[in-house]
Amino acid sequence: MSVGRLVTSTLVFVIATCLIIYVETAPKKRNYVLQVTRVDKPYGDGKYVSFKSLKAAKFNRTMSVLKGTFSFLQDIPEDTTVVMETYQKIGGGNYGKGPIALPETSLCNFIAADDLVYAEISRCTGLPRKCPLKKIDINIDNYDINKSNLPPELPPPNEWMAELNLTHKKTKATMLSIRLYFTIEHKGNAG
Structure with missing residues (x-):
């Protein structure tokens, strides 16, 4: 459907995937509520991405x-x-650096090799499972995190921030940087 969903879905599903890696086996019921609270205005060099809004x-x-x-x-x-x-x-x-990160990889490797995060992005957006990603206009309308992909438990309740960066390898220019803020609360503490 859209590259906008690629960016936001990538960020959300990368967070979920990384959290899965660091979580031990847990009860089947989710013991938390995850809420996205805000998105900072994305930025980049202006040559590749133009934002009208994202919130x-x-x-x-x-x-x-x-x-x-x-x-x-x-x-x-x-x-x-x-x-x-x-x-x-x-x-x-x-904010202090958290234990969860996706090491630097090429966008094409990410698209080709990631069977969880990018597979979901492709399903939601209609983006191809191969490079290159083409010029496109994106509209994200009430996109909800697919919570069925999240593990039964997550790291401790707190406020978190995830930052996703796309960088031009040759020029080192930041093509896109997005910060997504979210909270994790245990269900007993969540309102």
Whole structure:
């Protein structure tokens, strides 16, 4: 359907996938509520991505969604690199580096080799399972995290931030940087 969903889905599903890797076996019922609270205004060098809007919105008491409109202004180079890191709130509005990260990889390797995260992105957006990603206009309308892909338990309750960066390998220019903020609360503590 859209590259916008690629970007937001990538971030959300990379977070979920990385969290799965670091979580021990747990009860089958989810013991937490995960809510996206905000998205910082994405930025980049302006040559590849143009943003009109991107935000997190409360859909109802238990669900937040992503909404937005933006465009990939040209085909994304095959040697683009992808990096994702998470950060946990440590107080005073500061975040410390978290234990969960997606090491730097090429966008094409990510698309070709990732059978969980990118497979879901492709299913949701209609994007191809091969490079290159083409120029496209994107509209994200009330996109909800597919919680069925999340593990039964997640890291400790807290405020978290995940940052996804696409970088042009040759020029080192930041093509896209997006920060997604979310909370994890245990169901007993969640409102």
